Amino acid sequence: DLLGVAVVGAGRMGADHVRRIERVISGARVVAVADVDEERARAAAALAGGCSAHTAPEAAMGAPGVDAVLIASPGPAHEATLLEALARDVPVLCEKPLTPDAASALRVVEAEARLGHRRVQVGFMRRYDPEYGRLRALLTGGGLGRALMLHCVHRNAATPPGYTAPMMISDSVVHEIDTARWLLDQEIAAVQVVRPAPSGTAPEGLDDPQLVLLETAGGVVVDVEIFVNCGFGYQVRCEVVGERGTARVGDDHGPFVNAAGRWGGAIPADFRVRFEEAYDREVQAWVDATRRGDTTGPGAWDGYAAAAVCEAALQAQATGGRTRVEMAPRPALYGAEKDGGG
Ligand code: ISE
Secondary structure (H helix, E strand, O other): OOEEEEEEOOOHHHHHHHHHHHHHOOOEEEEEEEOOOHHHHHHHHOOOOOOEEEOOHHHHHOOOOOOEEEEOOOHHHHHHHHHHHHHOOOOEEEEOOOOOOHHHHHHHHHHHHHHOOOOEEEEOHHHHOHHHHHHHHHHHOOOOOOEEEEEEEEEOOOOOOOOOHHHHHHHHHHHHHHHHHHHHOOOEEEEEEEOOOOOOOOOOOOOOOEEEEEEEOOOOEEEEEEEOOOOOOOEEEEEEEEOOOEEEEOOOOOOOEEEOOEEEOOOOOOHHHHOHHHHHHHHHHHHHHHHOOOOOOOEHHHHHHHHHHHHHHHHHHHHOOOEEOOOOOOOHHHOOOOOOOO
16 A cells, blocks of 8 residues: 655645655655645645645654655754654655754764664655766776766756855755765765855855865865856756766756757756656655665765765865864664775
């Protein structure tokens, strides 16, 4: 029978996941929705038949028929819901970031390690993007030789009011941090942030764009251009430079059109459009694994590692210096450490 899901947080991502579970993927249904805004909870619950609406996450988790929890509330609210789900030993898919800082992420890791089995998948959806998957297969297959560098570009059309420079790291570059760890199978050891004179398109006080430089434990250098007011759309690119070749993803999303004396295509502004397939595959993989009694994909340790790198990056951003990443030892539950990472 179908996996009964409680969705906590009915904002942009939460409501989209309710739609996805109900209309796109198979094997699950949404049985409860929670949001601090009761109206929003009701509106999202209405997308699913016979689904209850709540304002408290615990009430949704405790609703009849709930087998698993999808957390899509704002990052600072994640820890309490994660710890509650782990106390109930319920499987979780938690949107990124796992939690806003390394100390709280480590508390989640420790709670899961105490259970002795994995229950948490983190919403680093790029790992489910077909293009990124092929890029990783190229790397692990050895066809490019040893990786030397990654050149990454992460651009948003514009920022909402209240968007701050630290959010460029914690909300956006956090994806490249996870992508780099996953593609290279290495921890990130140090971070620097460099900034050009800000673009006139950026809101007053926001130094946009910035260049984030990551160094892995194995000596790979990753540069990330983060430009969150580029004006023209949402664009995410990644090029691997290896000893024997290079490979790049993120350039071309068809259709390519020749018309009116021009060639080209469109760049949507919404990341849910660019990564639609990745989100669908991510949630389907979570449902399938959960129904088998398994937990797969990026986990609490990956969420913690990303939070630890973000913390170093925020310090580097504030000081202009090169900051080393401090990481707790990896619990045995998450497998062996690689390349001196951890
Ligand atoms: C947003 O929070 C996301 O998660 C998107 O994937 C990211 O690319 C975007 O820059 C963030 O604002």
